[in-house]
Amino acid sequence: MKAVVVYEAGGPDKLIYTEVPTPELKPGWSLVQVKGFGVNHSEIFTRQGLSPSVQFPRILGIEAVGIIAETTAPIKLPLGQTVISLMGEMGRSFDGGYAEYVLLPNDQIYPVHTALSWEELAAVPETFYTAYGSFERLKIKKDDNILIRGGTSGVGIAFLKLIKGKYPEITIDGTSRNYSKKEGLLQLGFSSLVLETDGKLQTKKKYDKILELIGPATVKNSFTHLKKDGIICSTGQLGGKWYLENFDPIFDTNNGYLTGFHSGDISRERLDALFAYIKRYHIDVRPEKVFSLKDTKKAHEYLESHQSFGKVVIIN
Template sequence: MHAVVVTQPGGPDALTYCEVEKPTVKPGWSLIKVRGFGINHSEIFTRQGLSPTVHFPRILGIEVVGEVAESTADPKLAVGQKVMSFMGEMGRAFGGSYAEYVLLPNDQIYPVTTDLSWADLAAIPETGYTAYGALLGLRLQAHDQLLIRGGTSGVGVTAAKLAHAIDPSIQVTSTTRQVAKSALLTAAGVDQVLIGGEADLPKEARFDKVLDLIGPKTVKDSLQHLNSGGIVSSTGELGGQWDLTDFEPISAIPNNCYLTSFYSGDVQTEVLQALLDLIQAQHVDLAPAKVFSLATVAMAHREIEGKHSFGKLVVVI
């Protein structure tokens, strides 16, 4: 089969399109024919050698949409069944989705029912589930003022669209570091754009809910901009900082405010299907920003690392 392999850490040129042996099915695992997958920031970090548990050579790719090719879990995973998978150790401890086939543990394969195209479906797994799960944790209510920090990321754009699908009265404000991307956010349905990245928010800015995709680098500031009863969800680490430092909860979290998070590695099939049902019922446009072929994955990596990246990039096979 064809695959994209990283043999040693490096830039996008470290991604090599080549032929490799097709995986062989083993007990407890099933073979998935890859139809598409999204490009994720964590795969950039891994390619660069910043994931200490990942050893090379490795086929990257932490998410996939496709069909069951060979199954050891029939009838749950019958041949031809449309499925999704993401997270776990795919693309890290074992070969990932940057290939024509991927071998996955049965308990990490989620059957889904949807009429979405492969390109649209490929934009959803990790990005859509993260955005939807985080929004559920924020307990959105009618007329909430929602801030999305890191709004031009794939999760940020998806979250803005899903928030309006959940309740059109929710007012969404998204941040961007680049004025030029304001129009793109507005076109994606964002109600207000706030220029700024990792710097503190304006003192007068107040919100009911904050989806902080920049993460530990900005979460302490986000907490200081909540209305009473407000919630911050620190979901993502776009700021490149993994841990909260000098965090003393009593002083950092205002009275009657809350801090939560969402981990997309804990997948519930019913929540995933509810997301797909919401997208179809409300006609949510989650079409990817760009579609690449397997042979041009390196181009997708260059794009997502560039200053002009906006929205979700996917590969369709």
């Protein structure tokens, strides 16, 4: 099969499109023919050698959508069944979705019944699941004033779409370090762009709810823009910092609340609720950019560039 293999840490040029053996079936695992997958910032970190537990060579990819090609669980996962998979150490402790086929544990393969195209479905698992979990944690109400810190990211735009689908008139601002992205954000449905400079928001506005996708690097600053009894959900780590340091929970929370969501917290019930929500509110899940498997290197280059905007997917 064709796959994209990382043999050593480094830049996008380390993503090698090559021929490798198709994985062989083993007890408790099934083989999925990959129809598409999303590209994520965490995979960039892994490619750069910033995931200490990952050993190379490795086929990256923490998510995939496709159909069952070979199965050891014919009742749950019959041949030809449309499925999705995400997290569970795929692309990290074992090979992931950057390939034509991926061998996965049966307990992390989820059958889905959907009318979404492969491009649309490929944008859902990691990105919309993360956005939906954050949506739940923030306890969004229709009169909330919301800020998405990291508004041009895939999760940021997915979060916007989920909320606007249910509450079309709600006020949601998005941040960016690049003012040229303002028009694109407004067209998507953001109320305004808030410029971010050196980890600080260039505004005096305060918000009821803040989705924090930059992460520990900016959480402390986000609290200075939170209203009393507001909530911050720290979900992403786009700022490249893993842990919250020099933070006093007594004084720095500014009479607000801090929560978080990890996309590895996967439940069948939440996945089903997400797909039901997408269908009920007619959520537009189309990705912003689509590449082919052989152009995965270009997808990484785009995602790392200042031009990147929204969700990037690969279609086989």
